[in-house]
Amino acid sequence: MRVAWMVAAAVAAVLASWAFNALVPPDYRFFTGSLGEIKRLRAEGAAITLDVDDHDFIPMVQPHLRKWIALYGRTFVYWTGARPNVCLADVNVVRQVLFDLTGLYPKNLMNPHVSRLLGKGLVLTDGDDWKRHRKVVHPAFNMDKLKMMTVTMSDCARSMMSEWEAQLPKSGGHVEVELSSRFEELTADVISHTAFGSSYDEGKRVFLAQKELQYLAFSTFFNVQIPALKYLPTEKNLRTWKLDKQVRSMLMDIIKTRLASKDNAGYGNDLLGLMLEACAPEHGETPVLSMDEIIDECKTFFFAGHDTTSHLLTWASFLLSTHPEWQDRLREEVRRECGDEVPTGDALNKLKLVNMFLLETLRLYGPVSLIQRKTGSDLDLGGVRVPEGAILTIPIAMIHRDKEVWGDDAGEFKPERFENGVTRAAKYTNALLSFSSGPRSCIGQNFAMIEAKAVVAMIVQRFALELSPKYVHAPMDVITLRPRHGLPMLLKRL
Ligand code: HEM
Incomplete structure (x- = not known):
């Protein structure tokens, strides 16, 4: 069977390279395509540590793309096994793909572990299914609802900070906290309360199981994807299936509790409530969402709703500690707009500097460093002929450091670039x-x-942040970008 696959892969590679007008695939090897070189460069990158004022983690996270963009330009083809993969690092071509409304570029569902992690929820569905799901969940994210959620968000944050404060007297007025794991718990607590009417403690086993699924999925990212393998009882598959079963059953428990608490007002107007209303028989013979779809959507929101935001908070805290002048500026702004009070939704709207600071954090340390699509038919992209079924890789982290797009200071931390809004921060809109x-x-x-x-x-209202001498600056990608060794931080009560 292995031999048959190797032959099929080789034939597919040769045929597809003809289709690409004989473009030379970078570091191509029989059967594995460019994956061997990707793994070699990433292994080299894993040994690197950076100075804290060096934001260029590309050699650790996307070293192959940097190497090949320098050789082949912003749009080029490489090979993940027998599958052609087109790197799209030109903002105009990226725009063409991301703004397409005709369904030409569906999501890439090749990795079965990612499908188990997120289910067929909003992130991974396409076409009419995606429209149906998005219509149901959209009202949960309108601005008025979000403003109301600020109270819950700040309650969760206050409870986290009270724990830090409780440690202060024992530790001489400052406390060292490993912030990245604390933020993971905080954002998990927030999404549990706001979307599911539950808490981190209740959902903890879902979050932990999903974290393991995330690491399992990422460990297969640079393997040749052979569709039939997903059915074999390999060690990774068995573990993935077991975790997935656990997640489903835990989510079902949360759902059953909500179903049992239905009152005259229905199931509640948070995300879970809206989805259950869409599944209720009163809405016609065919429910808008089936129970299986609700479970998949819960998987999506449990994961997507907390993991990324926790890393945004981690990197924002890192940058606050390494830029004390920005820490002072943000503190001054927050004190001016909110005093010592917990910020309201309206007050948050006035925090212009905080907003600029977070946008620059997202540019340099965006939690999602690349996204993928595939091609729904043969087409031309950025001057390259691409066959149906090719993967399209959009390397966000590379684009965010492109001097052509952001100017010569692209590698520097400069929140001022967002002074006149996101669209004017770069030479291109949507950058x-x-x-x-x-x-x-x-x-x-x-x-x-x-x-x-x-x-x-x-x-910033309560603490001064100082990076612990233990911190090692080594960003690492495990689907989302986080510090390899956590973020130990010294917090001093103001
Ligand atoms: C800093 C935080 C976040 C970042 C950086 C982030 C990033 C992204 C990105 C890049 C995508 C597009 C994925 C793709 O095209 O393949 C996406 C989609 C999505 N995100 Fe987020 N996200 C964040 C927070 C959240 C939160 C808090 C939620 C839910 C409460 C969420 C739910 C989703 C969903 C459901 C989608 C799919 C949307 C669709 O296709 O209609 N994300 N996110």
């Missing part, structure tokens, strides 16, 4: 891709920004 762009952009971006603003504001 900031942290939440993606176009119809499939992040539905939770306002949620994430409000949460991040509230937490940053509350932290």
Whole structure:
């Protein structure tokens, strides 16, 4: 069987390279395509550590793309096994793909572990299914609802900070906290309360199981994807299936509790309530969402609703500690707009500097460093002939450092570039891709920004942040970008 696959892969590679007008595939090897070189460069990158004022983590995260863009330009083909993969690092070509409304560029569902992690929820569905799901969940993210959620967000943040404060007297007025794991718990607590009417403690086993699924999925990213393998009882598959079963059963428990608490007003107007209303028989013979679809959507929101935002908070805290002048500026702004009070939704709207600071954090340390699509038919992209079924890789982190797009200071931390808004920060509009762009952009971006603003504001109101000497600057990608060794931080009560 292995031999048959190798022959099929080789034939596919040769045929497809003809289709690409004989473009030379970078570092191509029989059967594995360019994956061997990707793994070699990434292994080299894993040994690197950076100075804290060096934001160029590309050699650790996307070293192959940097190497090949220098050789082949911003649009080129490489090979993940027998599958052609087109790197799209030109903002105009990226725009063409992300703003397409005709369904030419569906999501890439090749990795079965990612499908188990997120289910067929909003992130991975396409076409009419995606429209149906998005219509149901959209009202949960309108601005008025989000503003109301600020209270819950700040309650969760206050409870986290009370724990830090409780440790202060024992430790001489300052405390060292590993912030990245604390932020993971905080954002998990926030999404549990706001979207599911539950808490981190209740959902903890879902979050932990999903974290393991995330690491399992990423460990297969640079393997040749052979569709039939997903059915074999390999060690990774068995573990993935077991975790997936656990997640489903835990989510079903949360859903059953909500079903049992139905009153005259229905199931509640948070995300879970809206989905259950869409599944209820009163809505016609065919429910808008089936129970299986609700479970998949819960998987999506449990994961997407907390993991990314926690890393945004981690990198924002890192940058606050390494830029004390920005820490002072943000503190001054927060004190001016909110005094010592917990920020309200309206006050958060006035925090212009905090907003600029977070946008620059997203540019340099965006939690999602690349996104993918595939081609739904043969087509031309950026001058390259691409066959149906090719993967399209959009390297957000590379684009965010492109001097052509952001200017010569692209590698520097400069929140001022966002002074006149996101669209004027770069030479091209839609250059900031942290939440993606176009119809499939992040539905939770306002949620994430409000949460991040509230937490940053509350932290600078109470604490001065100083990076612990233990910190090692080594960003690492595990689907999302986080510090390899966590973020130990010294917090001093103001
Ligand atoms: C800093 C925080 C966040 C970042 C950087 C982020 C980033 C992204 C990106 C890049 C995409 C596009 C993915 C793709 O095209 O393949 C996306 C989609 C999505 N995000 Fe976020 N996200 C964040 C927070 C959130 C939150 C808080 C939620 C939910 C509460 C959420 C839910 C989703 C969903 C459901 C989608 C799929 C949208 C669709 O296709 O219609 N995200 N996000």
